[in-house]
Amino acid sequence: MIRVGIAAYGIVPFSKEDKKIENLLMDSVAELFVKNPEIDKRDIDGVMVSTNSNSKYLGPIVAEMSGIQPKASVSIENLCSSGTNAIVSAYSYIASGLADMVLVTGAERFDSPGRVLDWDDSRGEFKQPVFWASLFTKSYKNQFSISEEDLAVVSVKNHKQAKNNPNALSGRIFSVKDVLSSKQVTEDLRLLDCSRLCTGSASVILASKDVMENFSTEPIWITGIGQKTTSAGFTKNNSFYSIKSAKDASNTALKMAKKDVTDIDAVELHDAFSVCEPMALESMGFSKNGKSIKLIKELHQTDNFKVNPRGGLMGAGHPLGATGIAQTIEIVQQLQERSGARQIDDVKAGLVHNMSAAATSSTVLVLEK
């Protein structure tokens, strides 16, 4: 199989801006090409667009607006994990020899139709994500005797880390008291336990090893990919305090990369809500079940940015189609030692976890220098 890496990236600040999806996509595409003038657009033979927007034919539209005539140009929608699914598609095109260089661009508006999975009638009238998140939270708290105060640390930590991310939606720091006194959404969820949907755009270019050698001096390689879909409907989850899709996807990705979870120095995981961070850490093997709050508190107290250095979804914001790409860019920057004030020491391997629809599917990537 052909080796595939990330050659370049472009990302713009997340916001609440009201802008057409086509123009939003172009924000990070333009940023990428302006900052990487050595890339010849004529070499790009694939364009993958990640979004939940209802606009049609976005692959060819981005190609035309970028002055690219690729072999393949498509849109990829998979709710919140559209971004990493688009990266995996681009990887597959290159690894199979169908393409050498693929542009992956993702964007979303603050009012994305991807907020709710209308199909999931098992949720009855409780289709908004806050309801599955509340039930996960209640189940996790009961199973492991975790308090609301314990979980609040996730939000405090990730907002603090986002403060060092110039592209993050949030620029504010919160205390545990702030989280606990924020608006009560449900019995088990407060406003500051929730990531916020926003407007955002992020792009990467993936290339084969042969092409990469022509222009990139610091390529980052995708050495592991794992994906798992357990269902589409929330209520098909067998456990409401662990994430099977994350467990299976990370096992597959780490096995492909020939890595152990202890080899991972930086993690971007899908903290759509506070409880998702400990659940994902435990399911992927970073901590024993019920023990990751202790790890999260230690990381926070020692200003160790290992988990969600850019602030995760909670601090950075959650523009669905751009999220997985932004997570990947963060790990690329960490590996290239370009993360500024949020840089983690000596990062040799990083992991991205991106999931959809109440944890019913996950994609995990392992990246290395």
Next chain:
Amino acid sequence: MSFEERLGSGEFLIPKCSQCERIVWPPSEYCSSCFGKVGLERLDFEARIVEFSRENDKYFCIVEIERSFKIIAKADRILLAGEIVSISKCGVRNGNYFFEIN
């Protein structure tokens, strides 16, 4: 009539495969196991609360039906995990299913 049409008239029927007799959830024309045709059965089924939370004074809970599939239902009283309940009201409102337990 389809499951949704029955639900719309306030009846919660159990979708079952006519070939392998498995319960099929979510309701579909085809069995997700053997792709046999799915019919609807009127059963005196067991419903058990798996987990619950609350929004203002409204409780919402995961209810497991016949130890087979789960739905989210509404209740207007304090709940207990593991409690056996029954569906007191169901239907389709503004295009969304709704389920209430007693």
